[in-house]
Amino acid sequence: MHAAHDLLQAASKFESIVSVVGPGSVSTFLGAQWVQAHPRVLPYIAALEGARCGQRASAMNQWSAVEELQRDLCRRLPAEFFAAPPTCKLGIALNVRDGILPINGLMHPSSAGTSGWYIWAGEEFSTEADFFKPLHIEHLDRWAPEIKKYLGLPPGWRFLIAPGYEDIWFDEKLLRLDGE
Numbered sequence: 592m593h594a595a596h597d598l599l600q601a602a603s604k605f606e607s608i609v610s611v612v613g614p615g616s617v618s619t620f621l622g623a624q625w626v627q628a629h630p631r632v633l634p635y636i637a638a639l640e641g642a643r644c645g646q647r648a649s650a651m652n653q654w655s656a657v658e659e660l661q662r663d664l665c666r667r668l669p670a671e672f673f674a675a676p677p678t679c680k681l682g683i684a685l686n687v688r689d690g691i692l693p694i695n696g697l698m699h700p701s702s703a704g705t706s707g708w709y710i711w712a713g714e715e716f717s718t719e720a721d722f723f724k725p726l727h728i729e730h731l732d733r734w735a736p737e738i739k740k741y742l743g744l745p746p747g748w749r750f751l752i753a754p755g756y757e758d759i760w761f762d763e764k765l766l767r768l769d770g771e
Contacts, residue, residue, distance in 0.1 A: 658743065660740040661744075664741065668744075670744055671745050673743060673746065674743065675728055675743060676706075678729060679704065680704060680706065681707075682723030682726075684717075684723055686712040688734050688735075690712075691712035692754070693712070693714075694735055695712070695716070695749070696709065696738060697749045697765055698745065699765055700746045700766060705725075710735070728742060738752070741759070747763060
């Protein structure tokens with residue numbers, strides 16, 4: 592029942608069910624047993640699946656354009672392209688949403704479900720354990736869309752951007768998680 596409620600909220604509020612359902616089908620999200628017990632919802636599930644396909648295709652087209660910008664940047668440096676799928680998470684400081692500049696990013700080796708990217712704003716970042724919050728890459732448009740083009744860089748790369756300024760460099764220390 593809670594899953595159906597979450598799905599309805601997503602469909603009405605955000606006009607996107609992909610963020611709630613994830614990569615599976617609506618039926619899978621709701622649970623086969625629940626769907627079988629509520630056969631009247633089948634036409635609605637079909638409608639949501641149809642709408643979802645359109646949302647997913649649109650999102651994939653937008654991400655393809657971002658990925659091309661990432662590949663162009665990697666060719667320019669040169670650096671190997673390292674895909675950061677929109678469903679992966681990165682660590683981001685809340686101050687990025689506040690418009691503080693410059694925006695910094697660094698890429699550690701990725702691990703289970705995370706991209707390895709850490710993003711913060713300002714001159715320095717805090718060493719507090721909760722400074723970086725997890726965020727799916729696909730939600731960056733609400734935070735700082737200008738950084739998406741840098742997320743195709745491989746582990747070991749950093750960037751610092753501000754209006755009219757861009758610095759991108761390789762930092763071998765980022766490849767060693769012990770920092771030495």
